[in-house]
Amino acid sequence: MVSRDCFFFVMGDALICWDFKNHKQYQLSAEHAKRLVSIVYDRTCNDSNDTLLKDLKHCKVVVDATRDESTWGWDILSRIFHLGTKDVALENQPNNAHEWATQYLEHCTDVLSETTPTETLGPNGHGIQLPTSNTTDEFDRILRQRATVRTFHHSPIPMEELGRILQQTLGFVDGRTLSSAEGGVEQFAKRRSSPSAGGLNATEGYVYVANVEGVEPGVYLYDPHMHQLHWRNQLAPRLGDLLSGQHFANDIPAGLFLTSRFDKLWWKYEHSRAYRMALVEVGHVAQTFQLAATASGMNTWLTGALNECSIEALLELENASEQVLFFVGCGYSDGSAIPDCLKSLLKNN
Ligand SMILES: Cc1cc2nc3c(=O)[nH]c(=O)nc-3n(C[C@H](O)[C@H](O)[C@H](O)COP(=O)(O)O)c2cc1C
Structure with missing residues (x-):
């Protein structure tokens, strides 16, 4: 055939x-x-x-x-796109932070040699002037402070902080339950702090624990019903091997692999358009994770450059109905967006 x-x-x-x-x-x-x-x-x-x-x-x-064991519940469009953008092998995946920095610098040089895209609106000053907010409340402070960093201290994260971040990101919000009168099915009545496509909470979180006080290093599935961690696997020796050779991330003390239970979406929505919703939902959850970690005095890093095959083995995902889509990490940091390996390369150039 x-x-x-x-x-x-x-x-x-x-x-x-x-x-x-x-x-x-x-x-x-x-x-x-x-x-x-x-x-x-x-x-x-x-x-x-x-x-x-x-x-x-x-x-x-x-x-x-x-x-063929791998069921795909949507039409072929999303299957082509999803499988076609998965396990994209880098010709030379960096094997250490120095190799990553060298390749990244070359990539930036190539990109910058092309004409830069224009902004949607130039600063022409002809719009309706809106009032500027001068508030400096807690929410405003967290929004300003959220930033992607690429260096992490070796200090551990207290278990309470990890628990709080997971509860705020993936836990269910007390008192926010959809009643059957509102058209809810009991199984999908629970609500999170982030919105969810069809209210199905298709996003799951697998917690990467490398340096958290009181928690054995490993990968755990987070249970939002009981607010518990369930052991899945030993850690891979280096996080960067799972994330397209971004080895500056190897020191991250904790993070979340975000997956989507496509089968939940297949059940409610037939068209491949729902695949987009899976991606958008994971984006919402990732942002909430970043704000929660920032509120805890940490910094965050994120990536969608995944080596899916290796991550699936680590998380023990067995078929196409649940797919890993994103990684967000957190930890204490000096706040630097430029990883040390790139800094030293720039200094020597
Ligand atoms: C969808 C998405 C994917 C990203 N992937 C990566 C990545 O693979 N590696 C990385 O170092 N940063 C990644 N970033 C972080 C961006 O580089 C960063 O958000 C951007 O430079 C703006 O900086 P800020 O987050 O500090 O505002 C990603 C961000 C988004 C939203």
């Missing part, structure tokens, strides 16, 4: 096959294209002397019909 991990499109006068799961593209000759069509309609794919078929099998465009 033709692999369900491929899609086809026309570019100029060629038919292109994009194996989105394995991140490979092939330009098909007319003969290969015709052979492929015959496989779709006539299901003739067992002739061992057929060189066209051999080529298509070799590239895994045609595969043996195996039972």
